[in-house]
Amino acid sequence: MTGRAYYGPYLDDQATTSQHPLYQHIKRLNQIRKAVPALQKAPTSQVNEWGAGMSYIRDYNNGESYAVVGLSNAGQQTMTITGVRNGTYRDAVTGNQLTVSNGTISFTVKGYSAGIYVLNGPGKIGSDGEFLR
Numbered sequence: 001m002t003g004r005a006y007y008g009p010y011l012d013d014q015a016t017t018s019q020h021p022l023y024q025h026i027k028r029l030n031q032i033r034k035a036v037p038a039l040q041k042a043p044t045s046q047v048n049e050w051g052a053g054m055s056y057i058r059d060y061n062n063g064e065s066y067a068v069v070g071l072s073n074a075g076q077q078t079m080t081i082t083g084v085r086n087g088t089y090r091d092a093v094t095g096n097q098l099t100v101s102n103g104t105i106s107f108t109v110k111g112y113s114a115g116i117y118v119l120n121g122p123g124k125i126g127s128d129g130e131f132l133r
Helices: 004-012 021-035 037-041
Strands: 045-051 053-060 066-072 077-081 087-091 095-100 104-109 114-119
Touching: 021 037, 037 053, 037 066, 053 077, 066 077, 066 104, 095 104, 104 114
Parallel strands: none
Antiparallel strands: 045 053, 053 066, 066 114, 077 104, 087 095, 087 114
C-alpha cells in the first residue's frame, strides 16, 4: 500500500499533503509517542473494550514512564480505570491535569479522540486537529 491510498492526488503536492487532516493526525500521534517512552516500549495491560471505546495502561520499567490511554468512538466517553499508580497525570492531548490518590482515574474523551494521561507527563503535546482535540 502506498501513501496515495490515504492521500490520493495530494501526494503529488507536498505542501497540500502536509495540511491534510490525516497527515496532521499521524504527525501528532508521532509527536506524542516520541515524548512518552511507555507508548514506545511498554506492554499493554488492563485492556477494557466496549462498543464505544476502549482503555488500557502502558507501564514502562516499573513506573519510569506510565500512561493511561482512553479511546472514544463516535460519542463522548467518560472512562474510569482502577488499579493505576497514584500521582499527577497530564493529558498529552488536552493538557488537562488530574491527581490520583486512590488508584482510580476518571476522565472524559471527546468523540473520535483519545485521552493519554501520563504520570508526571509534560502536558499537551502538539496542536489540536480533526481527530485529537
